[in-house]
Amino acid sequence: MQLLSLRQKKIFFLSNNSTDTAESIRKKLQGMGLSIHHTSILVATELVGDYLLEKYGKIRVKTFGTTALEQSIKSCGHIISSASSKDPCDVVVVGRDPSFTYEKLYDCTRTLTNGAKLVAVNPDLFHPGEDGSRVPETGAIISAIQAVSGYSDYESVGKPFDYSFKKIQEQSLSEPKSCIMIGDNPYTDILGGYMAGMHTAWISHGEIFPSELGFKPDVTVSSIGELVPYILFGEFQEESYEA
Template identity: 30%
Template sequence: MPHPIRLSDFLDSPGPDRAAVLADLDGCLLSGETVLPDVPRLLARCGDRLWIVSNNSTDTAQTLAVRLARLGLPVPAGRILLAGEMTLRTLQAERPGARVALFAASPLQVLACALGLYPDRRRPDLMVIARDTGLSFDDLAEIIALAHAGVPVRLTNPDITHPGADGTPCPETGALWAAVTAAVPRAAAVSLGKPAPDLLRRALRRAGVAPRDAVFIGDTPETDGAAAAAAGVDFVLLARPGAPARDLLQREASSC
């Protein structure tokens, strides 16, 4: 496993000069609604070679681009790939007009309708589960009932948590799925979110860049690192705010 380093250390290396720099979102660029240190410098250094590749399943690329612009981070929607949106777009390509039991926040609900997917929780062809902070206990019961009935599941991402603004774990889509499988142990789901390499490969195709000419920066070896390895992309592990970076670890070791 690579040692975590600060974003400033990465910026002082040749890494940002790669043909494409892929970056995770939560814990790397943002912490809640706070822009993390040196991120504006990253955008200035990389320009249109920077791509956001995230397991976010609340936003669409368009709604996230608007939010980032408000925070002073001008990344266009065309260079943002999100697990929730990509799940719906993949589903539309594979099964146009499918009847979908969609458990997701408003941006994905709107996108699903725009893509021609038909919302149906009574007799769905399949179920899509994303992160929705407004999910109720009744919704959970409905998801469990559909899983018990054998309805195929597309899980937008398997993450159990993502780091909140103060580092506190925030429940993610994988935590919801853990509750479902606790009730229906035989339930299975398909996901293109990291650690699967799908999002990274799509970013590389859009950028027209070979894996060897790209680098991916993320804060979670189990998802970001595994996805990078599967896609054949070099991986840089960033230290989360407040966590010891490599140089700190080295100084501590030398003082012992």
């Protein structure tokens, strides 16, 4: 981080997190000894409201997720309907919901069959727990909803979908080819950066890059420290993005 700052690189943290805010993530980074202004953090939780506003205008929304997700959407002027309400709504937004229940699954699928659109904060099926276990994520809930409702299509704000990458380009005033996406998830970080037209640097942790993706990252390293030579002498320009 210090090296990037000294070389006057613009640094953005792009997170698929659907429970935290940019401010809470900033505090976590500070606890790790990193100092970064909250405007350099884009988190999917806070992007959903803007996405809905830009695409649909101010609408009626049901949320299945955390209070932070609901408040973020409400702050953009959308009307929040109770999850159990039978009133019609325009969009159902789903994030990681540790309290997701059979009743919520029923309420969500009923709303979709009545004509609402489905929006996922991110498509992640799980994230790694501290003990190495798989912690269910938004995508796992989406899969359950699709299985019951028969609703195959959904929109998503998080990586690898393009909305979050476009937001960073808008804020940084940079072209994709002057940006590098750094991350350790091939299916979200690296695929998203590749589809956005950015350079990509994959932190492999000793794994093999999935061949089914049909491309290879520009740079593959085992740890983030190995990126230093590329920062000092590589051809990458202006930006550095981290998942």
